[in-house]
Amino acid sequence: MTTRPAGLREQKKQATREALRTAALRLALERGPDNVRVDDIAEAAGVSPRTYNNYFSSREQAIVAAVAGEREARVAAAVAGRPRGVGLADAVIEAIVDQYTAPDESARDALLLIVTRPALREAFVETTTAIEHPLTDAIAGRLGDGDPHTARVLAASVAAAVRVALEQWLQATVSSATAGGLVVPSGSLPDLLRAALAPLAPALDAAEQRALRHRRQ
Amino acid sequence: MTTRPAGLREQKKQATREALRTAALRLALERGPDNVRVDDIAEAAGVSPRTYNNYFSSREQAIVAAVAGEREARVAAAVAGRPRGVGLADAVIEAIVDQYTAPDESARDALLLIVTRPALREAFVETTTAIEHPLTDAIAGRLGDGDPHTARVLAASVAAAVRVALEQWLQATVSSATAGGLVVPSGSLPDLLRAALAPLAPALDAAEQRALRHRRQ
C-alpha cells in the first residue's frame, strides 16, 4: 500500500535518512544534545556534512525525527483502516490517540532529553505538521473525494489540535520535572489528545453528513 | 484597550521593531530581496546587526512582518468587537475576512515580491500562527471563560484554516504569474478564506451552544 515499486535509489535514501536520525539520537543521548555537532552526526552515518543538510534542514530535526519516526504514515493508515461503520470523528480521534500512545519504551529517555531543550521541544512540536498531508488523503478517502478542500482544512485543524495537546503535555512535563520528582509521566497524553480533539468532532461529523447527503443526491 | 500603561522602554522597542521591518521592506523592494543583507537592514534602522536578531529570528521575518503588521491584534479586536447577537462562527469568519482584505494598496508590490521567493512565501504563511494567542483570548471572551482549552484549540484550528487559504491563494497567484499576464489578482482571497473557514463553523457553533448551556445551569 505505502510501499512503491522500490528502486535501489529510494532504498538508499531511506537508509541514509534512518542512519542519520538514529545516529543523531544516539549521540545526543550519549553526550547530551549540546555536545553533538552536525559533523559528528554525518560522520557517524557515513555521509558528508553537506549531505546531512540535504536531509534535514536543522540539527534538531534529525534528533526529533528519530522519535517521531514515520508516525504520519501510521496515523493516516490507521484512519483509513477503521471500519466503515464508525464515524469520521471517532475514527480520527482514536487513530491519533493510538499512534501517539505507542508503548515505545525506547523513546522514553529520548523524550526526557527533548523536553529539557527548548530548541528540541520546538522541533518536536513542529513534527505535527507532517501529518497534515497523509491525513488529508485519509480524510478525503472517507469523505468520498467530493471536496478535497474540506479534507485539507480538517486535517490541518486536527494537526493543530494535536500540536496544542503536545504543547500542554510538554509544559506539564517540564514543570513537574522542575517541581520535583522523576519526570516521565506528567499529565496523561491520551487524555490531553482527546480533550484537544473533542471540540473538532462537530466539524468532522458535519463534513461527513454533508458528504453522505451529497452522495445520495 | 490594547495599549498598556506605555512606558518609555516599550515605546522604544516598538519603534525599533517598526524601523527594522520598514527598512527591511524598503530595501527589499529597492534592490530585490536577495541583495539585502541583515547588516544593511540593521544599519538602515540604526541598530547593530546583533540587535536585529534580537527582534527577528530570520531575515525573511522582518520583510513579511512589514506586510503582516499587527494583523493579529486587529483580528482579535475585530472578533471581540462584533455585537453579542451574532454567532461565534460568523463573528470569527467575518472578522478574519475583513482583516485579511484590507485595501492596503501599499502592500501590493510587497506581496508581489513575496510570492516570487519561496523563502518569503513560507515566512509569510508562518505569520498566521501569530494570530493564535490573541484569537484564543477573543474566543475565550465570547465563550465566557468556561473552558479555555476549547478556545485555544478553536483558535489554532482557525489559524490553520487561514494558513490553508493563504497557501491556496499564493499557489494560484504564482501559477497565474508563470502562466502569463500581470500577476496581482489571482483567485479571490475573501472567497478562499470563507471556503476554508466554513468547515469549522460547526465546531465553533457547538462550542458556543455548550458554553450557553453550561452557563444556564
Add this chain to the structure above:
DNA sequence: GAAAAAAGTTGCGTGTAGGCAAGTTTGCGT
C-alpha cells in the same frame, strides 16, 4: 548492453542565527 538522462553526493564559500559577557539605558523604591 551502452549511452544519455536524471537524481544524488560532496566541497567550497558566503551569509546567518544565537550563546555569552560586558557595557548602557530605563524603571522603581525610598
Add this chain to the structure above:
DNA sequence: ACGCAAACTTGCCTACACGCAACTTTTTTC
C-alpha cells in the same frame, strides 16, 4: 533626587544552513 536592579544593546565567536558547480551513481532509453 539617588542609586540599585532589571531590561536592552552590542561585539565577539562558533556552528550552521544553503546556493552553486563539479562529480558519481542509478535509471531509462534505444
